[in-house]
Amino acid sequence: MDKPVCLIDTESDGKLCVQQSALQILQQIQQPVVVVAVVGLYRTGKSYLMNRLAGQQTGFALGSTIESKTKGIWMWCVDHPTKAGTTLVLLDTEGLGDVDKGDSKHDTNIFCLAVLLSSTLVYNSRGTIDNRAVEELQYVTELTECIKVKSSDEEADDSSEFVKFFPSFIWAVRDFTLERKIDGKDATEDEYLEFALKLKSGKSRKVTEYNLPRECIQTFFPSRTCFTFPFPTAPENLSRLESLDPADLSSDFREVTDRFCTFVFNKSHEKKLKDGIKVTGRVLGNLAKTYADTISSGAVPCLENAVIAMAMIENEAAVKEGTKVYQSGMEKLKDSFPLELKDVSSKHQHLSSVATQAFMKRSFRDTDGNYLKSLEQTNGWRRAV
Ligand SMILES: Nc1nc2c(ncn2[C@@H]2O[C@H](COP(=O)(O)OP(=O)(O)O)[C@@H](O)[C@H]2O)c(=O)[nH]1
Ligand SMILES: [Mg+2]
Structure with a gap:
């Protein structure tokens, strides 16, 4: 892909809609994906940072006016720069907290x-990690209501279940101008983040309110990292950052950006489903559609149901794939007719085994073997009962 496309658009009635053209791109990607999503307030340099991860100056549209550019979720699939056989999927999201939208x-x-689609979530904010910045991440406090792990009502979702399937978390602080000191001592970026997330003791309402988002961040994102970016360049250059010669960027900014990109490339995991199955581009597309449809219907997306839905789609496709392998092989055999029965029989044996392998490669969670049976019945290797 030489440029990003819209993956999920917002319709006029507020419904989220997965774009067919993006799904078609994902359908072609049969290798595992590392998915990096960026979220945060609008106009904090999110799209710019994603372009850097793509190794490009331009790509995701930057907003150089006050009105925010990105709507919905945009996607850019590139070859992973350090992991061969893997695709890096960058997801750039519409800015949160845009007053014009007024719809929280x-x-x-x-x-x-x-959160649901990524394996690494970058939260981008500007200035410092103060109380306001933490409060702007209020969405974390709603996660347990907005995502379910299991479908059954009896078992309450416990947060330790959640974290197993959640992305790792990076807080990117932009235009950071303070010195990083805690009690007068130099602090690393990670220490600075942990300090900002420290809980206050006490039971007053004020303390509880202060602690809630911090507790949620700590619980849901046990793997956390922070990068503090200085100002990128002189103020007069800011609005044309995309076309700026890299030499005009401050060397400190370049250093942090390079370190950030290296960290993301080396530490971001492949996206996995709830039971550890690696997500390919094709499955990511189906996952995006399932989740967006669920949310638009007013229901709460559920990780367990998503695995079931993904398994159904993939297993049906696996039956078709296996059938195609077998039937096209048998079709070809007709060219060499007449053949002795034993030759036909040995060819059949061989093709059904190759077809089964093709099926197995794609299928997952076919625990009771129903899809395998369906492959066998479709091709007459087993009689229907
Ligand atoms: N001050 C500052 N401006 C930036 C930075 N990165 C990008 N910008 C500029 O801020 C504006 C908004 O950037 P954009 O990436 O579109 O922000 P987004 O709305 O969060 O995606 C653009 O004019 C960028 O050139 C940064 O680190 N600091
Ligand atoms: Mg943007």
Whole structure:
């Protein structure tokens, strides 16, 4: 892909809609994907940072006016720069907290989709990690209501279940101008983040309110990292950052950006489903559609149901794939007719085994073997009962 495309658009009635053209791109990607999503307030340099991860100056549209450019969720699939056989999928999201929209439920939905689809979530904010910045990440406090792990009602979702399937978390602080000191001592970026997330003791309402988002971040994102980016360049250059010669960027900014990109490339995992199955581009597309449809229907997306839905789609496709392998092989055999029965029989044996392998490669969670049976019945290797 030489440029990003819209993956999930917002329709006029507020419904989220997966774009067919993006699904077609994902359908072609049969290798595992590492998915990096960025979220945060609008106009904080999110799209710019994603372009850097793509190794490009331009790509995701930057907003150089006050009105935010990105709507819904945009996607850019590139070859992973360090992991051969893997695709890096960058997801750039519409800015949260845009006053013009005035719809916080919509923001929560975008945030949840970013959490559900990514293996690394970058939260981008500007200035310092102060109380306001933490409060702006209020969406984390709603996660347990917006995502379910299991479908059954009896078992309450416990947060330790959640974290197993959640992305790792990077807080990117932009235009950071303070010195990083805690109690007068130099602090690393990670220490700075942990300090900002420290809980206060006490039981007053104020303390509880202060602690809630911090507790949620700590619980849901046990793997956390922070990068503090200085100002990128002189103020007069900011609006044309895309076309700026890299030499005009401050060397400190370049250093942090390079370190950030290296970290993301080396530490971001492949996206996995709830039971550890690696997500390919094709499955990611189906996953995006399932989650967006669920959210748009007003229901709560459920990780367990998503695995079941993915398994159904993939297993049906696996039956078709296996059938195609077998039937096209048998079709070819007709060219060499007449043949002795034993030759036909040995060819049949061989093709059904190759077809079964093709099926197995794609299928997952066919625990009771029903799809395998269906492959066998479709091709007459087993009689229907
Ligand atoms: N001050 C500052 N501006 C930036 C930075 N990165 C990008 N910008 C500029 O901020 C504006 C908005 O950037 P954009 O990436 O579109 O922000 P987004 O709305 O969060 O995606 C553009 O004019 C960028 O050139 C940064 O680190 N600091
Ligand atoms: Mg943007």
